[in-house]
Amino acid sequence: xxxxxxxxxxxxxxxxxxxxxxxxxxxxxxxxxxxxxxxxxxxxxxxxxxxxxxxxxxxxxxxxxxxxxxxxxxxxxxxxxxxxxxxxxxxxxxxxxxxxxxxxxxxxxxxxxxxxxxxxxxxxxxxxxxxxxxxxxxxxxxxxxxxxxxxxxxxxxxxxxxxxxxxxxxxxxxxxxxxxxxxxxxxxxxxxxxxxxxxxxxxxxxxxxxxxxxxxxxxxxxxxxxxxxxxxxxxxxxxxxxxxxxxxxxxxxxxxxxxxxxxxxxxx
Amino acid sequence: xxxxxxxxxxxxxxxxxxxxxxxxxxxxxxxxxxxxxxxxxxxxxxxxxxxxxxxxxxxxxxxxxxxxxxxxxxxxxxxxxxxxxxxxxxxxxxxxxxxxxxxxxxxxxxxxxxxxxxxxxxxxxxxxxxxxxxxxxxxxxxxxxxxxxxxxxxxxxxxxxxxxxxxxxxxxxxxxxxxxxxxxxxxxxxxxxxxxxxxxxxxxxxxxxxxxxxxxxxxxxxxxxxxxxxxxxxxxxxxxxxxxxxxxxxxxxxxxxxxxxxxxxxxx
Numbered sequence: 001x002x003x004x005x006x007x008x009x010x011x012x013x014x015x016x017x018x019x020x021x022x023x024x025x026x027x028x029x030x031x032x033x034x035x036x037x038x039x040x041x042x043x044x045x046x047x048x049x050x051x052x053x054x055x056x057x058x059x060x061x062x063x064x065x066x067x068x069x070x071x072x073x074x075x076x077x078x079x080x081x082x083x084x085x086x087x088x089x090x091x092x093x094x095x096x097x098x099x100x101x102x103x104x105x106x107x108x109x110x111x112x113x114x115x116x117x118x119x120x121x122x123x124x125x126x127x128x129x130x131x132x133x134x135x136x137x138x139x140x141x142x143x144x145x146x147x148x149x150x151x152x153x154x155x156x157x158x159x160x161x162x163x164x165x166x167x168x169x170x171x172x173x174x175x176x177x178x179x180x181x182x183x184x185x186x187x188x189x190x191x192x193x194x195x196x197x198x199x200x201x202x203x204x205x206x207x208x209x210x211x212x213x214x215x216x217x218x219x220x221x222x223x224x225x226x227x228x229x230x231x232x233x234x235x236x237x238x239x240x241x242x243x244x245x246x247x248x249x250x251x252x253x254x255x256x257x258x259x260x261x262x263x264x265x266x267x268x
Numbered sequence: 269x270x271x272x273x274x275x276x277x278x279x280x281x282x283x284x285x286x287x288x289x290x291x292x293x294x295x296x297x298x299x300x301x302x303x304x305x306x307x308x309x310x311x312x313x314x315x316x317x318x319x320x321x322x323x324x325x326x327x328x329x330x331x332x333x334x335x336x337x338x339x340x341x342x343x344x345x346x347x348x349x350x351x352x353x354x355x356x357x358x359x360x361x362x363x364x365x366x367x368x369x370x371x372x373x374x375x376x377x378x379x380x381x382x383x384x385x386x387x388x389x390x391x392x393x394x395x396x397x398x399x400x401x402x403x404x405x406x407x408x409x410x411x412x413x414x415x416x417x418x419x420x421x422x423x424x425x426x427x428x429x430x431x432x433x434x435x436x437x438x439x440x441x442x443x444x445x446x447x448x449x450x451x452x453x454x455x456x457x458x459x460x461x462x463x464x465x466x467x468x469x470x471x472x473x474x475x476x477x478x479x480x481x482x483x484x485x486x487x488x489x490x491x492x493x494x495x496x497x498x499x500x501x502x503x504x505x506x507x508x509x510x511x512x513x514x515x516x517x518x519x520x521x522x523x524x525x526x527x528x529x530x531x532x533x534x535x536x
Contacts, residue, residue, distance in 0.1 A: 004288055018286040018293055020272055020382050025286055026359065027418040028296035034368075059419075060426060087368060091294065100302075100355060100386045102418065102449055103425040114288050118368045137405035139441050142419045149419035150295040150370065151327075151410045157371040158328055173407050173441035181370055 005077040005115040008065055013116075022112055023105060024093025028148040030112075031055035032091040036120065036239045036265060040078045042088060043265065044206050044238065045071065051206070052090065055145045061094050064111045074115055085120040087239055093148070122240035123166070128180070128233070128247045130224060131156035131168040136178040138201030143178070146203065153181035165246065167235060169227065172201040177222040183237035184208035186217055187230040188254075193217035207236035210264055240265060273345040273383040276333055281384075290380055291373060292361025296416040298380075299323035300359040304388065304507045304533060308346045310356060311533065312474045312506065313339065319474070320358065323413045329362050332379045345383055353388040355507055361416070390508035391434070396448070396501070396515045398492060399424035399436040404446040406469030411446070414471065421449035433514065435503060437495065440469040445490040451505035452476040454485055455498040461485035475504035478532055508533060 002013040023029035033052045036043040049067060056063050065073070074088060092113050099106035134155045137143050156168035160181075169185060172178040178201040179185055186195045186208075193215040198204050200221055211217065211234070227233075231254045233244035241264070244252050270281040291297035301320045304311040317335060324331050333341070342356060360381050367374035402420045405411050424436035428449075437453060440446040446469040447453055454463045454476075461483040466472050468489055479485065479502070495501075499521055501512035509532070512520050 006288070013288070016288050018288050018290065020274070020281070020284050020286050020359075020384065022286065022293065025290065025293045025361075026300075026357075026416070027422060028416050029418070029422055032294075059422070089294075089368065093293075100357065100384075101389075102422055103429060116288065116368075121369075134409060135405065135407035137403065137408065137420070137441060139403035140405070140420050141402060141423065147419050148294070148296050149417040150297070151415050151417035152405070152408050154295060154297055154327070154370055155409065161371060173405060 002116070003077065003080050005073050007113055008069060008073060010073075010076055010080060016114070018112065018114075019096035021096040021098070022093055023095065023097050023109075024091070024112060024148055026097075027102065029059065029105075030061065030091060030093030030148045031059060032089055032146055032148065034238055035088045035090070037078055037083070037086045037088050037117065039084060040075045042074060042078075047206050048238070051146065051204070052092070055147065056092055058141055058145055059094070059147065061092060061111055063092060064113060077115055077117055081117040083117060083119055086117045087120050088115060088117045090115045091148075120239065123242055125245045126167045126235055126242040127165040128235070128244050129160050129163050129165040129168050130227065130248055131159050131170050133159045134170070136170040136172045136201040138172040138174070138178065138199065143201040144198055144203060157181045164249070171224050175224055176200055177224060177227060178202050180235050183235040183242075186211060186215060186234040186236065187222060187227065188232040189226060189230055194220055194222055196220070196222050205236060206238050207241060207264065211236055211241070214264065270384070271345065271348050273341050275381055276337060276341060278341075278344055278348060284382070286380065286382075287364035289364040289366070290361055291363065291365050291377075292359065292380060292416055294365075295370065297327065297373075298329065298359060298361030298416045299327060300357055300414055300416065302506055303356045303358070305346055305351070305354045305356050305385065307352060308343045310342060310346075315474050316506070319414065319472070320360070323415065324360055326409055326413055327362070327415065329360060329379055331360060332381060342383055345385055349385040351385060351387055354385045355388050356383060356385045358383045359416075388507060391510050393513045394435045394503055394510040395433040396503070396512050397428050397431050397433040397436050398495065398516055399427055399438050401427045402438070404438040404440045404469040406440040406442070406446065406467065411469040412466055412472060425449045432517070439492050443492055444468055445492060445495060446470050448503050451503040451510075454479060454483060454502040454504065455490060455495065456500040457494060457498055462488055462490055464488070464490050473504060474506050475509060475532065479504055479509070482532070
C-alpha cells in the first residue's frame with residue numbers, strides 16, 4: 001500500500017485528501033524539491049532543505065514544521081517505502097483558501113506539506129531538442145526556483161516526445177540557452193565545459209553546483225547557435241546525470257571519458 | 269453546505285477528494301475559466317467554453333465531458349448555490365498520475381474537472397503599481413492561456429499589496445506593458461484608448477475583446493514609460509471592470525465619463 005507523508009503524518013495514499021480549494025491545485029501557489037535517496041539516506045539533504053526554505057520564502061509561505069520534524073518524517077516515509085534507491089518529492093503549498101482570487105489568500109490558511117517516494121528511474125543517455133514551443137522567463141525569479149509552475153517545461157517536454165526525443169532545451173527570452181525541462185545543461189565547446197549562469201533563467205541545480213568544479217566548467221551565456229557546435233553535453237539534476245547523444249536529430253560526436261561525474265551520486 | 273461540481277457530479281465540498289498525485293496539484297498541469305453569473309445564467313458562456321477548449325488543446329488534455337453535460341452541470345451548481353450574482357470557476361487538470369516526472373504522465377490518466385461558485389465581489393476602482401518583482405513571458409503560449417501557472421501573477425500581486433496598491437501591471441521581457449495579474453489593461457493617451465496586442469504576452473480577455481470596439485481602442489505595444497502619461501486607465505476581466513485611480517502612488521488625472529462599459533456586464 002503506497003504511503004504519503006502529509007502535514008507531519010504518514011497515511012495510506014488512498015486516504016489522503018487534497019482540498020479542491022488548495023492553492024497548490026488552483027494557482028500553482030507552492031514549491032517542491034525532488035531528492036535522490038539510498039535507503040533512508042537523502043542525498044544532499046541540507047542543500048535541498050536550504051533551497052526549499054528559500055523558495056518558500058520567495059513565495060511568502062511559512063514552512064509549518066521544523067527541520068528536524070521534516071527530516072524525521074521523510075526518513076520514516078523512506079523506511080516504510082523500503083526502496084534501496086528512490087526519488088523523494090517534498091511539496092509545500094499555501095494550502096486551502098477560504099476565498100477565491102489571487103490575493104489575499106483568505107485566513108486562516110494552513111500550508112499543505114506532502115511527500116511521496118517512488119523507485120529511482122534514471123537514464124544514462126538522452127536525445128535532446130531545442131524547444132520551439134515556448135521559452136523560459138529569465139526576468140522571473142520563478143525561473144530560479146522550484147515552484148509548481150511547470151507549464152512551460154511541460155509544453156517543451158511534450159514537444160520533445162512529438163519530435164522523437166527525450167528531453168528539451170529551453171531558450172530564454174533573449175534566445176540564449178537556459179536549461180532543460182528537468183535538468184541543467186553542460187556543453188563542451190573545444191576543450192572547455194560551459195553552463196549558463198543562473199541569471200539566464202536557470203534553476204540553481206544541486207548537481208550543477210557540484211559538476212561545475214568537477215568539469216572545471218565556466219558559467220557564461222550560451223547562444224542557441226553554439227549548441228550544434230558542442231563536442232559533448234550533459235543534462236544533470238538531483239537524481240542523475242545523462243549524456244546527450246543527439247541534438248535536434250543530429251548525433252553528438254563524442255561520448256568518451258564522461259564517466260567521472262557518476263560518482264557524484266554515490267551514497268557517502 | 270458549499271458544493272463542488274466534480275467530474276460530472278455535485279458533491280458537498282467536504283467530501284471532494286483531489287489526489288496528491290493530481291498533476292494539477294504537482295505540476296500546474298491544467299487550465300481554468302472564471303465566469304460571471306447572474307442566477308443560473310453564465311455571461312459569455314460560449315466564448316468561455318471556446319477558450320477553455322483551446323487551452324485544453326494547447327496542453328493536450330482531453331475534455332472528459334461534452335459541452336451540454338458541462339453546461340447542465342454548471343447550471344445545476346449555480347442553482348444549488350443560489351447566488352444572484354456569482355463568480356464561477358471551472359478547472360480542468362490532466363488528473364492523477366501513476367508515475368512521477370513530467371512526461372509521459374503515466375496511463376491511464378483520467379482528467380479532473382471541477383467547478384465551484386462564490387459570491388461576486390468586485391471593486392469599482394483600483395490602485396495600480398508596475399511590478400518590479402517579475403515579468404510576463406510573451407515567448408510562452410501560456411501567457412495567452414488561462415493555465416494554472418499563476419506564480420508570476422502571485423508574486424506581482426503580493427508586491428502590489430506590500431506597496432499599498434490593489435493590483436499590478438506586469439511588463440513583458442521586452443519591458444513593455446503586458447497586462448495586470450487578473451485583468452487586461454486599457455490606457456487613454458491623449459484622446460485615444462490603447463491596449464497591448466495579445467502577442468505582447470496578454471491573455472485574450474473576453475471583456476477586453478468587447479471593450480476594444482466600445483472604446484475604439486487601438487492594439488499596439490505600450491512602453492512602460494508611457495503609463496505615467498495616461499489620462500485614464502481601466503482594468504478589465506470577465507467579472508468586472510475597474511477604473512485606475514492611482515499608478516505607482518500617483519493619482520490618475522481623470523476618471524470622468526468612463527461609466528459606459530459597465531453595461532457590458534449586464535445580464536441579457
